[in-house]
Amino acid sequence: MTTDHITAELDINDNEQLRYIAAQAVDARVNVELETEGMTLNIGPQHPATHGTLRIVAKLDGEQVIKAEPIMGYMHRGYEKLTEVRTYPQVTTLVNRIDWVGSFANEVPFILAAEDLMEVEAPPRAQWIRTALFEMGRIANIMLFLGDMAVQLGGVTAVFYAFRDREFVLNQIESVTGGRFHPNFNRIGGIKDDLPAGWIAETKSVMQKVRDFCDEMEDLVVGNEIFQLRCRGVGVIPAEVGKAYGLSGANLRASGVDWDLRRDGDSRLAWKDLDWKVWTHPDGDSFARYWVRLQETREATYMVEQILDGLPTGPIMAKVPRIIKVPAGESYVQTENPLGVMGYYVISKGELTPFRVKIRTASFSNMSIAPWLLEGVYVPDIATILASLYFILGDIDR
């Protein structure tokens, strides 16, 4: 009886084993015939589709991304350490080069933080000129994005228009500050120089050119069926997820969040006195991000014109000592930069140099959502999503 029981048990086991082996064989055949093996695709560290030196390691299953991991640090220049050995006026030279496309905007929050600590305030004319140049930096920055995103989707034409019209804006910035890219124009307590003669009229005509460029992009890129097919519904960021990842700027506004530090922050610059609108889009996809930036560029041209019309008269520098020693204290100032919220946390111990500067840059947060966003997308959409997130590598790595 016991032996019978055992053989019966063995039979069952054999049957199970045979079934198991058969199933394995079927699986193996399916694996060989149908399934693809996983593949690791390394993009970068230098690739036109990554705006610089970002490296992305994507694990693929066929055409689909299983996991994408951005590897940063190829552009890390040690800003936060370098600011500790530079005097306050020298720091602006350095921080110009964080977001190199819209440089003027980088120095403003740092100067405001230093002014906070020194308890000086720039005169109104200086604040208005700062705002005008800030917005022109935004225009120069986003114009590049408008052309560049089309390039990454295969439409090379747009970037030539972008470079052509961007030169006009850069010329205007250059004729005031002396630098095409890196103005280094802000001083603690004001700005370096007043506007040159004839600049206001010239700038107004340039702003008209920028608006024409925006119309052109609206026809050429936004109205393009292929562009819409590749962008609509690709890389959707729900508002809650965006907030949780710390997105800011146009990336967040494209998800329908009506938040702009120019309007909602406590900035001393001239935005509060202007009549303008915060653009949002409910979709949250790549197309929405492009569209919001396009509208922002156009809005910025109107803002510059309003500033030039209402420019107050008066001095451009407050009274500050020749050798700048900032009193001990802490200050944090953030502004709405072209890429998003940028902030400087400055700690001073009353010396010539800052004790510690923490730089909060927009691109780092905007980039941190990439692994979440790239999961499950197809390979061509990687370029779309990364282009639409719009980051500058210097802004990520610092």
Add this chain to the structure above:
Amino acid sequence: MGLVDSGKMPKSLTKLLNISRKYSLWVYQWGLACCALEMGAAFGSPRYDVMRLGVIPFPASPRQADLVVISGTVTDKMVPAILRLYEQMPDPKYVISMGSCANCGGPYWDSYSVTKGIDQVIPVDVYVPGCPPRPEALLEGIVLLQEMIHNEDPAERWKGDPIVVGGGEIS
């Protein structure tokens, strides 16, 4: 290339080769930082239009390139990639170092993570100073490089001093 190496190439043939080489430079754009935009303006924008100099700025890979423009801040993490790219390029190959960062470290001269000069790693033919240099400066650098290629003896490569933009007149 035994003829070239032995230095027995006829002068007229060398001249013909040099003229052909200098007007068909394929440039690989190694854009790293701020200078990458000025390089983009020089290569991509209608105002500066580099193709009139016989320079083609869009090769698909370094294996097709004659010239690489290293433009921007080179960090220690980036150097192995640059070295690998340089080794992938076929001979004869030329390097333009654009901007203060690639020349000598620039404003990051005391940074812990920046390579102070790409010439520590790969040989540089033309240095273009500036932070960032204007697109015109890069174009002048390319013209100087073309002058160099024109007068070059292929057997004598890598001898003599590198050219610096603004350091002398174009002959």
